[in-house]
Amino acid sequence: xxxxxxxxxxxxxxxxxxxxxxxxxxxxxxxxxxxxxxxxxxxxxxxxxxxxxxxxxxxxxxxxxxxxxxxxxxxxxxxxxxxxxxxxxxxxxxxxxxxxxxxxxxxxxxxxxxxxxxxxxxxxxxxxxxxxxxxxxxxxxxxxxxxxxxxxxxxxxxxxxxxxxxxxxxxxxxxxxxxxxxxxxxxxxxxxxxxxxxxxxxxxxxxxxxxxxxxxxxxxxxxxxxxxxxxxxxxxxxxxxxxxxxxxxxxxxxxxxxxxxxxxxxxxxxxxxxxxxxxxxxxxxxxxxxxxxxxxxxxxxxxxxxxxxxxxxxxxxxxxxxxxxxxxxxxxxxxxxxxxxxxxxxxxxxxxxxxxxxxxxxxxxxxxxxxxxxxxxxxxxxxxxxxxxxxxxxxxxxxxxxxxxxxxxxxxxxxxxxxxxxxxxxxxxxxxxxxxxxxxxxxx
Amino acid sequence: xxxxxxxxxxxxxxxxxxxxxxxxxxxxxxxxxxxxxxxxxxxxxxxxxxxxxxxxxxxxxxxxxxxxxxxxxxxxxxxxxxxxxxxxxxxxxxxxxxxxxxxxxxxxxxxxxxxxxxxxxxxxxxxxxxxxxxxxxxxxxxxxxxxxxxxxxxxxxxxxxxxxxxxxxxxxxxxxxxxxxxxxxxxxxxxxxxxxxxxxxxxxxxxxxxxxxxxxxxxxxxxxxxxxxxxxxxxxxxxxxxxxxxxxxxxxxxxxxxxxxxxxxxxxxxxxxxxxxxxxxxxxxxxxxxxxxxxxxxxxxxxxxxxxxxxxxxxxxxxxxxxxxxxxxxxxxxxxxxxxxxxxxxxxxxxxxxxxxxxxxxxxxxxxxxxxxxxxxxxxxxxxxxxxxxxxxxxxxxxxxxxxx
Numbered sequence: 001x002x003x004x005x006x007x008x009x010x011x012x013x014x015x016x017x018x019x020x021x022x023x024x025x026x027x028x029x030x031x032x033x034x035x036x037x038x039x040x041x042x043x044x045x046x047x048x049x050x051x052x053x054x055x056x057x058x059x060x061x062x063x064x065x066x067x068x069x070x071x072x073x074x075x076x077x078x079x080x081x082x083x084x085x086x087x088x089x090x091x092x093x094x095x096x097x098x099x100x101x102x103x104x105x106x107x108x109x110x111x112x113x114x115x116x117x118x119x120x121x122x123x124x125x126x127x128x129x130x131x132x133x134x135x136x137x138x139x140x141x142x143x144x145x146x147x148x149x150x151x152x153x154x155x156x157x158x159x160x161x162x163x164x165x166x167x168x169x170x171x172x173x174x175x176x177x178x179x180x181x182x183x184x185x186x187x188x189x190x191x192x193x194x195x196x197x198x199x200x201x202x203x204x205x206x207x208x209x210x211x212x213x214x215x216x217x218x219x220x221x222x223x224x225x226x227x228x229x230x231x232x233x234x235x236x237x238x239x240x241x242x243x244x245x246x247x248x249x250x251x252x253x254x255x256x257x258x259x260x261x262x263x264x265x266x267x268x269x270x271x272x273x274x275x276x277x278x279x280x281x282x283x284x285x286x287x288x289x290x291x292x293x294x295x296x297x298x299x300x301x302x303x304x305x306x307x308x309x310x311x312x313x314x315x316x317x318x319x320x321x322x323x324x325x326x327x328x329x330x331x332x333x334x335x336x337x338x339x340x341x342x343x344x345x346x347x348x349x350x351x352x353x354x355x356x357x358x359x360x361x362x363x364x365x366x367x368x369x370x371x372x373x374x375x376x377x378x379x380x381x382x383x384x385x386x387x388x389x390x391x392x393x394x395x396x397x398x399x400x401x402x403x404x405x406x407x408x409x410x411x412x413x414x415x416x417x418x419x420x421x422x423x424x425x426x427x428x429x430x431x432x433x434x435x436x437x438x439x440x441x442x443x444x
Numbered sequence: 445x446x447x448x449x450x451x452x453x454x455x456x457x458x459x460x461x462x463x464x465x466x467x468x469x470x471x472x473x474x475x476x477x478x479x480x481x482x483x484x485x486x487x488x489x490x491x492x493x494x495x496x497x498x499x500x501x502x503x504x505x506x507x508x509x510x511x512x513x514x515x516x517x518x519x520x521x522x523x524x525x526x527x528x529x530x531x532x533x534x535x536x537x538x539x540x541x542x543x544x545x546x547x548x549x550x551x552x553x554x555x556x557x558x559x560x561x562x563x564x565x566x567x568x569x570x571x572x573x574x575x576x577x578x579x580x581x582x583x584x585x586x587x588x589x590x591x592x593x594x595x596x597x598x599x600x601x602x603x604x605x606x607x608x609x610x611x612x613x614x615x616x617x618x619x620x621x622x623x624x625x626x627x628x629x630x631x632x633x634x635x636x637x638x639x640x641x642x643x644x645x646x647x648x649x650x651x652x653x654x655x656x657x658x659x660x661x662x663x664x665x666x667x668x669x670x671x672x673x674x675x676x677x678x679x680x681x682x683x684x685x686x687x688x689x690x691x692x693x694x695x696x697x698x699x700x701x702x703x704x705x706x707x708x709x710x711x712x713x714x715x716x717x718x719x720x721x722x723x724x725x726x727x728x729x730x731x732x733x734x735x736x737x738x739x740x741x742x743x744x745x746x747x748x749x750x751x752x753x754x755x756x757x758x759x760x761x762x763x764x765x766x767x768x769x770x771x772x773x774x775x776x777x778x779x780x781x782x783x784x785x786x787x788x789x790x791x792x793x794x795x796x797x798x799x800x801x802x803x804x805x806x807x808x809x810x811x812x813x814x815x816x817x818x819x820x821x822x823x824x825x826x827x828x829x830x831x832x833x834x835x836x837x838x839x840x841x842x843x844x845x846x847x848x849x
Binding site: 162184194365368375382385391425433438442 | 611631645
């Protein structure tokens with residue numbers, strides 16, 4: 001017998017049940033989630049996708065060639081790679097037997113947003129998530145932060161690849177200098193939060209610590225693998241740097257890593273990350289108690305994300321109030337296709353849906369990423385588009401017995417009103433569309 | 445480094461992948477005023493010194509360096525406004541409006557927020573207070589509440605999401621693109637029954653349904669399959685601004701609209717007469733032209749305020765861009781505007797006069813402009829402006845003389 005707890009585990013923590021899941025989870029919902037907090041193996045869907053370095057190197061080569069050929073490459077080859085990445089990533093979540101893990105990957109990927117609005121990273125956006133995010137979601141927050149910040153895609157997205165210390169040999173010769181964009185967003189959006197107590201001097205300090213962190217170009221083979229991270233000592237600002245009252249004397253790549261690790265363990269970071277996790281998983285306005293629990297675990301373990309994730313599972317508020325959050329478009333698309341037991345779908349179809357409902361991965365409007373809150377998604381226009389898309393989906397994929405099927409997908413929270421409306425539908429396809437459009441399915 | 449054409453193409457690639465097509469949903473009813481007010485948000489911190497360059501200022505060329513624009517008369521040069529300030533050449537199509545008195549420029553304006561976070565600054569610009577997280581509603585919504593108590597949706601939010609500035613108790617409607625077939629009234633009736641227990645869904649669906657009813661009347665049948673990606677960013681500006689104008693022009697349509705644009709954060713390679721920022725200016729100028737066309741005769745009753753959360757540093761940064769700065773520029777357009785003027789207190793670009801030694805100092809509070817417009821154009825009572833719309837702002841007096849009498 002499926003239970004409300006099983007529904008929460010499947011829908012709030014995961015991406016919604018596939019038929020049969022709720023019964024399977026019901027005996028031990030928390031155990032089902034805990035079992036997913038272990039390895040970070042690549043889902044099979046993602047195994048044939050290429051690493052970022054050759055993709056970035058190819059983009060750089062194209063960029064140095066004729067402008068028209070570069071544009072053709074971006075609109076052709078690079079865009080095809082992105083489409084395949086997005087299609088496979090979404091299909092991995094649709095088919096996943098460990099959907100909580102997929103949701104966590106997406107959560108951290110959104111926390112460390114990159115966007116293909118910066119065209120140089122179109123081809124490597126998916127690889128960034130596979131390489132920097134996925135392997136680190138159960139490690140320490142410090143490891144995750146370093147991996148993300150050192151990834152060429154992030155360095156390019158936030159302009160660090162050409163940030164040179166004004167007093168470095170390169171800075172004195174060339175007309176490039178310091179760019180504090182990456183440093184600012186790390187402090188504001190990735191770690192301390194805007195109220196985390198840092199100053200403009202700290203932004204500059206971190207920017208200086210990260211000078212010389214760049215991406216090797218095809219023509220400078222001697223300095224590293226083209227398209228991969230490279231530390232350019234000649235661009236690194238010499239001398240001591242200060243960040244949050246601590247002085248870093250050593251020069252080189254290590255001091256930047258050390259600074260990131262320090263800021264990753266800062267109490268303000270614990271607070272900021274705890275709040276963000278609780279807002280995503282618990283409620284739009286999570287209770288102070290929920291945030292404090294996570295904050296304490298973060299502090300006690302030095303930012304151990306495995307411990308933090310296990311603590312998240314044990315927050316009572318999450319289980320006490322099912323249906324208190326609305327699904328984002330990404331949630332809605334994945335959960336509806338899971339509910340229909342879809343196992344294969346052309347990338348193009350998935351891409352179309354994500355674009356139509358306005359949450360195409362790797363296109364968040366700013367480095368802050370997508371919002372988790374109802375008010376940012378539940379507008380008249382957006383609701384009508386959802387309903388129209390779901391109505392069309394119902395037409396495409398009928399199920400044999402809509403009422404039984406509805407029980408297997410939203411049974412534990414199904415209201416009498418919805419049950420009656422679905423039972424009275426004029427057609428099976430309409431019944432499916434009504435279940436998808438129901439308050440129970442729109443919420444989580 | 446990108447050429448201008450490459451940048452244009454990149455915008456197209458990115459927006460194509462986000463494919464969001466066109467359609468309209470709005471509700472109708474008897475609206476209480478003939479006046480129109482449009483707020484255009486330029487998200488990302490628009491470089492006011494590039495939009496309206498103080499080329500007559502002695503420090504301009506020295507402090508702006510490579511990003512200084514050519515003088516009026518030079519190839520690709522600024523379009524002179526008053527002998528001191530010039531329009532960016534990509535905004536040249538706005539010059540006739542300045543000459544005809546339909547465009548006023550407010551330079552060195554700012555919100556009461558002095559840090560450099562986009563998101564907090566946008567919150568302050570939109571919530572109408574001096575704190576980023578002080579309200580969950582926007583000043584524009586509260587202004588609508590003050591001018592039109594009742595249940596008529598006077599507000600219109602253009603875009604996929606409703607920005608904070610329009611959120612709140614006063615009803616509003618939304619406009620965004622559409623490609624899928626309508627689901628039909630019978631299906632909607634079933635939904636309404638299912639949604640009875642859920643207030644948010646009930647209200648959102650009701651607004652959507654009312655909106656649907658209006659769309660054919662105002663815009664005609666939506667072009668099925670029309671997609672934003674056919675023309676990229678410029679098409680988006682043209683389409684959404686044009687549609688907003690038409691909807692506002694309608695006798696029973698909304699009266700107050702907000703248009704949301706992003707892409708103004710120019711940290712690297714922002715360019716001068718060409719480049720990403722010039723492209724953005726071109727798009728904006730196109731959008732404003734379409735908005736005016738859409739408004740038609742209602743242009744005479746309209747004020748359009750183009751605002752950004754802050755400006756950019758005066759000096760160029762290490763990657764030929766600019767970083768988050770403080771003072772920016774606001775463009776005030778419309779037939780109701782007493783234009784042809786620089787509504788500006790100019791603090792100057794001399795390094796001694798810069799805010800924190802790096803930004804154009806904000807000499808005029810943006811709320812002074814907005815308070816003047818709400819009072820003199822939209823006839824919002826002063827008591828409401830002070831108590832509800834911009835609370836805790838009595839020290840900022842509404843600017844007089846912005847509106848034609």
